[in-house]
Amino acid sequence: MLDPVEALTSAFPQAMEDTYEFRGEITVIVAAENIVEVCRHCRDTKGLEYNFLSDVAGVDYYPQEPRFAVSYHLYSMVHNRSLRLKVFLPGDEPELPSVTEVFPAANWSEREIYDLFGVVFTGHPDLRRILMPDGWDGHPLRKDYPLGYETVLFSFNFDEIDKHKPYARE
Secondary structure, eight states: OOOHHHHHHHHOTTTEEEEEEETTEEEEEEOGGGHHHHHHHHHHSTTTOOOEEEEEEEEEOTTSSSOEEEEEEEEETTTTEEEEEEEEEOSSSOEEEOOTTTOTTHHHHHHHHHHHHOOEEETOTTOSOSSSOTTOOSOTTSTTSOOOOOOOOOSTTHHHHHTTSOOOOO
């Protein structure tokens, strides 16, 4: 069984940006252009064998830069251990190679991140909206996305709010 940090650092010294461990979880920060090769290495290397992609998650760190991050949560069923690969992306035109050729399970997660955060996954076999309607403007999980709200109904403001409710006409 190989140490994942040592194995990845020796195989991809130019791609490893940082590593850290917190409460037994190892996170490796990877350069965006190398994510496909790193995922393939994690899956195919004897001693690593991270053969299960359990999740792909997007994060918006607005107003910080780099603004976006995409985390790949890998699991080795052979060695019963987890690894997180994390990629940071700029706020203007975030783009990342798709890992669907390595882990087909990334398909819908990448589409969801594209739809809700606006991260474009190049080489994705079917990159289109998955939750929002096709004509929807913007990406609702971005922190700068305008909020829609409805005034909370209380007894003191019932009449004012009630007159604006869209009741069905008989």
